[in-house]
Amino acid sequence: MKLLEYQAKQIFGKFGIPTPRSYIVESSKEAEDSANKLGGSAAIKAQLPVGGRGKAGGILFANTPSEAAEAASSLLGSKMKDLEIRKVLIEEKLDIEDELYLGVVVDRRNKSYVVLASSEGGVDIEEVAVKTPEKIVRHVVDPLHGLRSYHALWIAKQLGYSGRKMSALADIVGKLYKVAVEMDAELTEINPLAEIADGFMAADARLNIDNNALFRHRDLAETFQWSESLELSEREQEAGELGLTYVELDGNIGVIGNGAGLTMATIDTVTLHGGKPANFLDLGGGASPKRIESGVSFVLSDPRVSALFVNVLGGITRCDDTARGIIEARRRAPLEKPIVVRMMGTNEEEGKKLLEEAGIDTLDTMEDAAERVVALVGGS
Amino acid sequence: MVKFINEDTQVLVQGITGIQGRFHTKLMLEYGTKIVAGVTPGRGEQEVDGIPVYDTIAEAQEKHALDASIIFVPAPYALDASLEAIEARLDPVAVITEGIPVRDSIDILARAGLGDTTIVGPNTPGLIKPGMSKLGIMPAQVFREGSVGIVSRSGTLFYEIAAQITRVGLGQSTCIGIGGDPIVGLDFIDVLQWFEENNETEIIALIGEIGGDAEERAAEFIGQGGLTKPVAAYIAGRAAVPGKRMGHAGAIIQGSAGTAQSKIEALEKAGVVVGERPGDVARILMRMT
Structure with a gap:
């Protein structure tokens, strides 16, 4: 779940x-009032969950x-990367001396969090990592100790600071780590972290929260809903x-599988045979006839979608249940679209018999079924 | 050190009274797994399939000698269940639960590391020694005793490829699902190292998918001579869209990292034969024997 800049900044502030200082607004009148309160001059920033807003x-x-x-009126209602701008942030202009980068990210390799910091702020950090990797300071956190004060000081020193500024920067590093852990962040970032006369300020903010941890952050339900809609x-x-695991793709062949890996492999195989999948839909383990019907109908x-490919490996999911779900969904569908089914495993014979009686094609291998469904929509 | 199971391993099921726990306890018992006790807080003194249920592991340990654990408890409670198993010195611990917050997985693995406990998963189908025992949820009918070691990030795709390996007559020695989450305990390299030393394993199938760099690291390990047995691989997600999570929490291309192409190239460079389609893996393995 990607939070917007203003949402992330509210949390950083806490x-x-x-x-x-800033105000979130949805009209040009509000923008004018807000700029007034900020003393006249201001930055006007589109609130969208995309990177590279400045360039765009x-x-x-x-x-x-x-x-x-x-x-504000030029931004509101316009589109950026296919998304409509519905809110803008009116923010005080800063007297920036220098721009830094600061981030805390889940580190899959080290099974922990890693703190990343760089004197090269305000630019794409991935680019910095490729072109000048020596300009990125990394600290992999020991999860049993957490990020301690001396780690944060080391990071601030590595960026070349001393004295009061070093302490101020280390303080922010420690707090950003706290945000990451307490908010269940997959990624949290301040880019740029603006160096101003008497310290530092988060000029931008990113906070992506682990979807699996949303149950711990119910107080933010509304925030999440709004971000998700974008x-x-x-x-x-x-x-x-x-309750379906679904990703929209841009083709015309509907793809349904059980299990993420198998469904991905099905999409790859259809693509390899020259077809264009319209979606990824993973039914998950042990799907009931009702759930299968709901997925197929959807x-x-x-x-x-002009043809559908259902690929099920019966383990906990039973092939006869799958067949019943497919048949029921087809019966209810207003338009007749060809369906190709490949099933294997638990109660396979029974499932195939049910489908055959209903006049639905079944094939034994994923490759053959992929070929068939691609042929049905007119080939590659 | 990686610890697996054998026919004598005495198994505890955590979350034994839930739908998944009950269902798979029955299937594991049928397969020959020695399940001796179950734990569900608040359900002590019940029985599931003749297996006694306790409120805590400590109570179960008063009555039984426990070796390993398999965890089915819902995601919000999986952190405590895992730490309880680690404190009780159970090893290995297979965490089947899907949807555990990454922060909790980080904590679990850090604590497991202190006592050198092997954690399989989270979000894993578990592991199986065909014909002997399973600590997992995989459908037993697709496996047969043989010489292929399988290591996989996904579940059903792994069963698919295992079924084809069985069909061509090769069978499997030990199969391990490492899990579809971004952060997992056992990883490819741990398992490959174990396969290298395991006498029953002659050839290996590696099943990866988009996201992270576990496959690239495995390729590096193989390329440096860490594994001398031949490997066939399949990587799912060639046609995946960057930035979208493809079902598994860990299956996401972030920026330019984690693409199928990068993994395939790294594996091929290390001498691994990578199939274009899942069905190719069994065919490649046949040629290797």
Whole structure:
């Protein structure tokens, strides 16, 4: 779950990380009032969960409240990377001396968190990592100790600071780590961290929360809902409400499997045979006929889908249950679309017999079934 | 040190009274796994399939000699269940639960590291020694005793490839699902190292997927001579879209990292034969024997 800049900054603020004064608004009138309160000049920043907003023209500057109103009205309602801008952040302009990068990320390799810091802020950190890796300071956290004060000081020193500024920076490093752990962040980032006359300030903020940990952050449910509506397509949101694991793709062959790996492999095999999958739908383990029916109906109802491929490996999921779910969904579907089924495993014979009686194609291997479904939509 | 199971391993089932726990306890018993006790807090003194249930592991240990544990408890409680198993010195611990927060997995693995406990998973189908014992949820009918060691991040894709390996007549020695989460205990290298020393394993199937760099690291390990037995591989997610999570929490291409292409190239460079389709793995292994 990706939070927006203003949401992340609110959370940073609660943890004591200095952030600029700002107001979140949805109209140019509010933008004007906010700029007034900030003393006239302001930064106007589009609130979208995408990187590179500055380059894409999503961050504007105003010297007067009326300029702020103009900037806000040009951004609000317009689109960036296919997403509509619905809110803008009106923020005080900072007198920036230098720009740093600071991040805390889940480190899959070391099975912990890693703190990343760099004197090269305000640019894409992945680029810095490739071009000048020596400019990135890394500290892998020992999860049993956490990030202690001396680790944070070491990081601040590595960036070349001493005295009061070193202490101020180390304090922010420690707090950002706290944000990462207490908010269950997969990634949290301040880029740039602005160095100003008397310290530092988070000029931007990113906070991506682990979806599996949302149950610990129910107080943010509304925030999450709003962020999700920006991140997912309508069909993906609908699928989420039905409890289906669904990703929208841009082809015309519906793909349903059980298990993430098998479903991914099915998509790859269809693609390899020249077909274009319309979606990824993983039924998960032990799917009931009801769940299978709901998944099949959902994909068949997609107007882009002209044929469906169901690939089920019966372990806990039973092939006869799968067959019943498919048959029921087809019976209810308003349009007749061809369905190709490949099933193997628990109660395979019974499932195949049911499908055969219903006039639905079954094949023995994933490869043959993929070939068949691609041929049905007119080949590659 | 990696610790696996054998026919004498005495197994505890945590979360034995839940739907999944009950179902798989029955299947594991049928397969020959020596399950001796179960734990579900608040359900002590019940029985599941004749197996006594306790409220805590400490109580179960008063009555039984326990070696290993398999965990089915829901994600919000999996941290405590895992730490309880680690404190009780059970080894290995297979964490089947899907949806555990990454922060909890980090804690579990850090504590496990102190006592050198082998954690399989989380979000894993577990492990199986065909014909002998299983500490997991895989459908037994697709496996047969043989010489292929399988290591996989996914579940059903692993069963698919195992079924084909069985069908061509090779069978499997030991199979391990390492789990579909971003952070897991046992990883490819641990298992490959174990396969290298395991006499029953002659050839290896490695089943990976997009996200992270576990496959690239495995390739590096193989390329440096850590593994001398031949390997066939399959990587799922060639057609995946960057930035989208493909079912598994760990199956996501982030920026330019974690693509199928990068994994395939690394493995091929290390001398691993990578199949284009899942069905290719069994065919490649046949040629290797």
